[in-house]
Amino acid sequence: MIVMAKNKNDQKRRIENVLSALKHDKLAIASLVFLVIIIALALLAPILPLDPNTTDVRNMFQPPSPEHWFGTDDIGRDYLSRVIYGGRVSLLVGFLAMITCVCVGVLVGTVSGYCGGWIDSILMRIVDIMSSIPWMVLVTVISLFLKRGLKSIIIVIGFFTWMEIARLVRAETLSLKEREYVMYAKFVGIPGYVIILKHIIPSVLPTIIIAASTGIANAIMTESSLSFLGLGIQQPMSSWGSLLQNAQSYMQNAIYMAILPGLLIVLTIFAFNKLGNLLRIFVEPRVMSGEKD
């Protein structure tokens, strides 16, 4: 009980640390606000007065104006709506790919670390082999085997970028396995999967959350790069990356089409990374406040 209470207190103190760091970091607050706005826009897009599909050929390539805040594109569609709907796709891919990649990574990491022995060796060899293929090459090759589109890009990013998370989680599981409460649970005969679910995963949760926030940033970056190369999201659906691919052809007369989605990608990735960094205070309080970085 005493240990539990101490743990609770410690948790509370750590959360307070994170909150106070957040208060003192204006950029972090800005990041948080930005993400809330972007996510809200993406979620609410269908009920907002936005129309990304109506073409209006008399108003092609209109620069930003009060009527069309972000201008219009090559066939006169309202670019603001296109960018918001593109954000829906980019964020959706980011979230779902991150969830897939975290789930696979945590599963492999905990099983590998907890079971040890030949299971561990086999899983870690798989991780070694998969991480020895440059990610850009791996992801593009896998996209060859799937029909291009939203689903396959989520699968490609989710199932082929989990190796780093698996390594982190495995390392933590290895040390958790030696803790008294885990040893005791094992001793009284609680099955392995229950121990992993009840004792190990809650303890590695902070690491997982940090990995998740950088995971979203990476997934959004990968998706936009792939879509830019024409290997990701396909027409008529669009994401920030495919909007940029389209904008590339019209750069000379409509540079705003290239600037806006790009700027949103940069800000979103920056914000997710920033918040991920802030959460690190929760996991490594000493490291962050001490001299070491």
Next chain:
Amino acid sequence: MAKYIIKRILAAIPMVLIITVICFALMNLAPYDAIDAMTTPNMSPETVALIKAKYGYDQPVYIQYIRWLDGLINGNFGYSIVTHQSISADLAIRIPNTIKLILPAYLLAYVFAIILGLVAGSHKNKWADKLIDGLCSIGIALPTFWVSMLLMYFLGYKLNILPIVGMHTIGQENSLIDYFRHFLMPFIALFLSFLPDATRYVRSSTITQYSEDYVMVQQAFGASKAEIMFKHVCKNVLLPIITKLGMALPMLVTGAIITETIFGWPGVGPYFVKAIQGMDYPIVMVILVLSSTLVILGNLLSDILYCLTDPRIKDLG
């Protein structure tokens, strides 16, 4: 230590072999194969069988694999199923082009990263550090292809001072100035994409070094700041960076796929992307095997370098 190195080399060989097996399996599982590319539906079954026999596709899979592997080892990478050209001949032109672009960008990025990282790390939480670290966070969030687009727009279209695509203007293949003008934009884009990560790395290892006891001892003995920096911290920060260079080996082939594609630089990037879009499996698989082998070799090289430069690791053997 020799024992350690030999052990590492022996562990690397099966990894490379497994990767070739995976690649070959992928090539066979692919929904569309080399035979489909070379034949048309109008051909008679006899002709198709003849073509199959000519390229060895009538043999059992494991014999095909051994022949393919044998080819890889002897530098015969097979033929593109779209253009029917020898992949080794194509790569022999394209890899040097990629290296010409990446190597200068990578080296310059590291020189800058070392300077900026040391400055930031030694002034932790001062304005210089905050500025450099802040710029790095932005730099990491910048997609390379977007930077390339903006460079193209501003330097290429708006100011019209640099050519937008390619490596040479037609008719000026031997002009060094012309080459340099084409080289500059992709070079800047790559330089900017390498810089932030490298700077972060140098900065954090500088900070770690400054928190070591030996720095405090030096300070206690009244050593000047410059002395601590250049005599002690520098050495300890730079050694691991030299070993990190081994990991850059695979970059020499696949480090600039996006940048090269955008700027139409005739390196491995556009070749690979075109192969992917055209489902040209033999090319894709060769690049896959080549780049993964380089990753494994690179890790091996950097482990060995580490072992050579840091005497503390020697007894791990």
